[in-house]
Amino acid sequence: MGENKLIPMRRFKEYSKVWHMFSLDEVYKNIKNAFVGTATPYYVESGHFYLQSNNVKNGKINKNVKVYINNEFYKKQENNWLRTGDIVMVQSGHIGHTAVIEENLDKTVAHALIMFQGKKEKLDSNFLNNQFQTKDMKQKLEKMAIGNTIKHILSSDMKKFNVYLTTLSEQQKIGEFFKVLDERIANQERKIAKVKDLKLAYLTEMFPQEGETVPKRRFKGFEGKWREVDLGSIGNTFSGLSGKTKKDFGHGTAEFVTYINVFNNTMSDINNTEKVVYDDKETQLKYGDILFTTSSETPDEVGMSSVWLDKRPNVYLNSFCFGFRTNINIDYYFVGYLLRANEFRRKIEILAQGISRYNISKSKVMELKVNLPTIREQQKIGEFFKNFDNQIETEEKKLDKLQKMKEAYLEEMFV
Numbered sequence: 001m002g003e004n005k006l007i008p009m010r011r012f013k014e015y016s017k018v019w020h021m022f023s024l025d026e027v028y029k030n031i032k033n034a035f036v037g038t039a040t041p042y043y044v045e046s047g048h049f050y051l052q053s054n055n056v057k058n059g060k061i062n063k064n065v066k067v068y069i070n071n072e073f074y075k076k077q078e079n080n081w082l083r084t085g086d087i088v089m090v091q092s093g094h095i096g097h098t099a100v101i102e103e104n105l106d107k108t109v110a111h112a113l114i115m116f117q118g119k120k121e122k123l124d125s126n127f128l129n130n131q132f133q134t135k136d137m138k139q140k141l142e143k144m145a146i147g148n149t150i151k152h153i154l155s156s157d158m159k160k161f162n163v164y165l166t167t168l169s170e171q172q173k174i175g176e177f178f179k180v181l182d183e184r185i186a187n188q189e190r191k192i193a194k195v196k197d198l199k200l201a202y203l204t205e206m207f208p209q210e211g212e213t214v215p216k217r218r219f220k221g222f223e224g225k226w227r228e229v230d231l232g233s234i235g236n237t238f239s240g241l242s243g244k245t246k247k248d249f250g251h252g253t254a255e256f257v258t259y260i261n262v263f264n265n266t267m268s269d270i271n272n273t274e275k276v277v278y279d280d281k282e283t284q285l286k287y288g289d290i291l292f293t294t295s296s297e298t299p300d301e302v303g304m305s306s307v308w309l310d311k312r313p314n315v316y317l318n319s320f321c322f323g324f325r326t327n328i329n330i331d332y333y334f335v336g337y338l339l340r341a342n343e344f345r346r347k348i349e350i351l352a353q354g355i356s357r358y359n360i361s362k363s364k365v366m367e368l369k370v371n372l373p374t375i376r377e378q379q380k381i382g383e384f385f386k387n388f389d390n391q392i393e394t395e396e397k398k399l400d401k402l403q404k405m406k407e408a409y410l411e412e413m414f415v
Helices: 071-076 125-131 135-144 168-205 259-264 332-338 342-351 362-366 375-413
Strands: 019-023 028-033 048-051 087-090 098-100 113-119 162-165 227-230 235-239 249-257 273-276 289-293 305-308 315-317 321-326 369-372
Touching: 087 125, 098 125, 125 162, 125 168, 168 342, 168 375, 259 289, 259 305, 305 332, 315 321, 321 362, 332 375, 342 362
Parallel strands: 249 315
Antiparallel strands: 019 162, 028 113, 087 098, 087 113, 227 369, 235 321, 249 273, 289 305, 289 321
């Protein structure tokens, strides 16, 4: 046991004893690597779940990517089976991320992870797992990392790594506290995902599909076919910034909307612009302008659109996008969601050309057809999806608040 003794800033009232420092080899019987060879020959469509580094993030195990191994390989790894309460740590890439092996993953086989097995000291796994998530621990692990392009940590180095332990009772209390907080965060994440999935379903059903002139789902009181038009027949395109050099950006009296702003937002974030030197030869954005990205690394992400809803002067578009200004009466929220709906996105993907990077031409985009209902129905649909986005934003703020609360508690409840 080390000589260091410390007391955390915040703790439960019934505890007052100092915390003591231990090296991890004083805490665990085994600290070793999981299987690090080539396992791909043993992959199967269904079998034993194979735990990998991309399944371990932010203190939890996720199954966003599932890899399975056959029974033969699984049995050969019997000496490396993880047991309930063991901790795994990512040793390469996003190093230092940890997770506890829950009961439903007892006897799991892992790949290229550091395994902490067989507790020597009285230890609550959730307590230690959360201690690894503090800024102090993360910084210490970063300093231990070796390698130039891909950082990694060694299991042998982790044996000397120091952690702080208190009485088992206090550990359990802290572990349970963060477990409940993590459950609240997970519930909030699921709530957001559910709302987003519902929105995607409505985006499919509330706009006509290929060969159709009416949507599958419609508000009461509206009937009749939607009018089909070419985009080019209802407006004109304009280019983003051109002829600028590096010295023109980062200062100046004008602003420009970034590529990532267009890519990420159905309605552009009007507060997320960057500075650029004013140029009266460039096209200034107007309220209702529709902005398109022109290239991306994948065809399904090219031609993302965003609507600019602000009237301030001297705002321009970045050079990797083009703009579209309508000449008809149209609801801007409606058109924003229309151009992000599945049917229009499918048409854009067909236009995408390239090998390493995919591009679209604005002239080809202008040839694409869209279906428009009456302005009153447009407004109803636009308002419907706007409310969805407002709900998502509200729930995301709640999630952000919970995550910040956890960060604060992590720093105050561990030494």
